[in-house]
Amino acid sequence: MGDRVERATMRDVAALAGVSIKTVSRVVNDEPGVAEPVRVRVQEAVGRLAYRHHLAASNLRRGASRSGLIGALLQDVSNSFSAALLRSLEDAMRARGTAILSASLDEEPDRERALVHDLVTRRVDGLVLMPSTDRQDYLSSEMRAGLPVVLVDREPSGIAADSVTVENTEGARMGAEHLLAQGHRRIAALIDLPGIYTARHRLEGFADAHRSRGIHPDERLTVTGLRGAEAGEQAVTRLLDLDRPPTAIFAGRNDLAQGAARALRRRGLSESVALVGFDDFPLADLLTPPLTVIRQDVVRIGRLTADLLVARLDGDVSPPQRVVVEPTLVVRGSGEIPPPA
Amino acid sequence: MGDRVERATMRDVAALAGVSIKTVSRVVNDEPGVAEPVRVRVQEAVGRLAYRHHLAASNLRRGASRSGLIGALLQDVSNSFSAALLRSLEDAMRARGTAILSASLDEEPDRERALVHDLVTRRVDGLVLMPSTDRQDYLSSEMRAGLPVVLVDREPSGIAADSVTVENTEGARMGAEHLLAQGHRRIAALIDLPGIYTARHRLEGFADAHRSRGIHPDERLTVTGLRGAEAGEQAVTRLLDLDRPPTAIFAGRNDLAQGAARALRRRGLSESVALVGFDDFPLADLLTPPLTVIRQDVVRIGRLTADLLVARLDGDVSPPQRVVVEPTLVVRGSGEIPPPA
DNA sequence: AATGACGTTGACAACGTTGTCATCGGACAC
DNA sequence: GTGTCCGATGACAACGTTGTCAACGTCATT
Structure with missing residues (x-):
């Protein structure tokens, strides 16, 4: 018709x-x-x-920015952590009639800056950012112009902004200590690009655990610069080929733990090499053995982030807050495999 | 400063x-x-x-709708299928400078209508929709006003729109036939709300497979209305308690397969009851035994969807297309467990 | 010296909407 | 009959931007 x-x-x-x-x-x-x-x-x-x-015309006439839009710049919306976070934000914003513009940064600082610029151009009312950049000072002029920003997963650097993060160092320390306590002395560490905030802190925690026991970890067992499950799998495969392979593995991200699990399974070593991962994920409990992880409570992080942002959207001008969430050790089996006698 | x-x-x-x-x-x-x-x-x-x-003011003056925005209404952005789809769309749109407004429908028709209305109000240039509604006739006035719409995962009903779907019936038939061919005769089916397009078709395929072998499936083994992993797990637990429990399970969604795997594991039956799931997911290969699934190629679906939408955005006015993707059986182990002798 | 061409620049209107204010007509009181 | 008040309605400007077109100065040409 x-x-x-x-x-x-x-x-x-x-x-x-x-x-x-x-x-x-x-x-x-x-x-x-x-x-x-x-x-x-x-x-x-x-x-x-x-x-x-026509909402845009209406908003324009009504003055004020109020676009009823917020931006969510996450690492990768197809990764379970980012996806769960996005979903939390969405649920928190639905009641307000605020829509969400999401995008993935893939750890690319340039893309972060470009996307922030784009979002400002669209006059988003607020921004949730899981930063890829070392410093976010480029945000200060936007914040001065009234853009509320909440950083997630990584603390702000170069600006004063709200943030919700996890005790990465402490979590990694806990994970490594859990393995050390069972007698492991050759523990591999799988770490992302060392420039990344979380990677740096987790590596630090891993080293701390050794240090406080007076143990010097074998540097050849620490592999950094690992991006994605594939890289993790390959790294573990190489480590297992060493003369003195690791007896345990600490994976600094959920995808690296998945890669590690795959490599171990392929070598038939799932039951003999211990594995602890940082960041829980769906089905970790269904692996064989079930995966022991340091869990960061995504739903809680999402809710805290949304709460902070909503408060700012509603005009809260109190000093920026740094909310830190404690991770927890979830014992499931893979991390309790003892070293060979 | x-x-x-x-x-x-x-x-x-x-x-x-x-x-x-x-x-x-x-x-x-x-x-x-x-x-x-x-x-x-x-x-x-x-x-x-x-x-x-100020992009909105600029677009307003420039006339034309061109908001440089598209809407993506998916079932649940935290579900791996929706999340992967969102990511595909994002990657396809990035080059065009088109941003994506995403939201989750959770199978709620009212939310779908409300969100579409909201998106229209925001003058999105296009819409990707994984519908929750039985009929999408409410969209026809929007489409007449020039809103390009591409449906994903479910075919249009009541309107003429592009769509990208999977051969659900055929896929489910394949999965059930795979189990029947190995001699299973008591196969449970875990199905979502029967009002849902995909659920209906998968149930149909399941029945078809039996019919073409002249087998009448035990109705008590077909459970519908299952929403989420939890529900799947409970349903399987109940089924296993029957006098004559199923020797195989066909799960009509990835979360139901996960729930089923959990229930089987809990009963120590992972190696004795066969399991085939519809829709692959990360880590399915790491379960014990690795999960046999009917895979729908999400990346491909995402790219096809994006291609269709981009063409429409660029002015393509040819008749609507229904693109159908063939699912494939991925044999991994869980689906090859024979029935007890 | 007058003419035309060209490169710069700005005044103005308009995109679709809404806040402000004036206008209009009627109801009511005196 | 006059004055007042009130509810309903509309004219107009403005939000921040850009397309149109006119105006301006400069310079080369005749």
């Missing part, structure tokens, strides 16, 4: 209903002061023309 | 640079016809005032 038509505007509705544009505006916005018969006539016209409110 | 300031507009920049607004516009948009010294002066003013282009 009917060809392709241009969207009707209030002008068209007004013409059809035989009233002024302003009256249409009143009806559309449910404002009082319109006689009932007129209101009905306008609504009929709205229906017949399939008129839809 | 500096208090909270209102965003500068072109007017402010023009005043500071001592030129007209139009000249600022020219510089900001990299248009020719501005003398070099003037251009420099304007750029300095832009920098000093931290001026940022």
